[in-house]
Amino acid sequence: MSKSLWKKIQAFIGVATDGIPGPITARAIADRLGIGTPQLPAKPETLEFDPRSEKSLATLVPNAQRKAREWLRKCREAGINVKIICGTRSYEEQAALHAKGRTKPGKKVTKARPGYSWHNFGVAWDFVVFDKNGQPLWDSPLMDRCGRIGEDLGLEWGGNWKGLVDKPHLQLAMGITLAEARERVKDGRTVA
Ligand SMILES: [Zn+2]
Structure with a gap:
């Protein structure tokens, strides 16, 4: 063609x-x-984690999904009720998000244009800890604990970023820049 x-x-x-x-x-x-x-397995009882986490996990590249599962397992073993609430966003989904508060109504929710977030490459996920009533605890010290569990596994945690701190964010430690990741995608190569 x-x-x-x-x-x-x-x-x-x-x-x-x-x-x-x-x-x-x-x-x-x-x-x-x-x-x-991505389709969830037919039988929900065969899922390792809650449906919401599983849905996000399914969007990650295999390397990231393996690490994310290991991380989530460790958090759960520590007795923390944490869920993965976001995984991969396509360039199209990122564009829609970026438009909010700019060309679309609402507040700005991201600075990242398509290709400028690690979520666009299948290697990043966001999490939040929930209380017994299912309320998200964005400012709980348990968020930091989950982040540190990730760091112990060699992951990069947004809570340690200089500048814009992003505590709910974890990703594979990439060793390449977003610009390099965009080039790889353009060339049809894998990013992770
Ligand atoms: Zn994130």
Whole structure:
């Protein structure tokens, strides 16, 4: 298929129009076709964790999913009721989020344009601790404890970031920049 046709397709589905059909383009096409959302196993009782965490876990690349499961297991063993509430966001989903408070109504929720968040590469997830009544405890010291459990496993925790601290955020320690990650995706290479 010609590069110009791919560019038209990419423009239509709202991803970067480089004319190269890489994994981001494939994911966006799958989303459009309604086949991009990972399916949960048929039997909920076979899930290791709660459905919400499992749904987010399913969006991560295998490396990240393995680490995230290990981390969640350790937190649960420590008696912490923590859930993963967010995993991967496609470029399209990131664009929609970025538009909030800019071209769309509402408050700004992110600075990151598509390709400028590690959530766009399947290697990052967000978590929150819940109390007995199911209320999220964003400021609980247990959030820090979960972050440190992640660091002990070699993960990068947003609670230690200089500048914008992001306590609910964990990700694989990448050793590359977001710019490099974007280039890899463009070239159809894997990021992690
Ligand atoms: Zn995050």
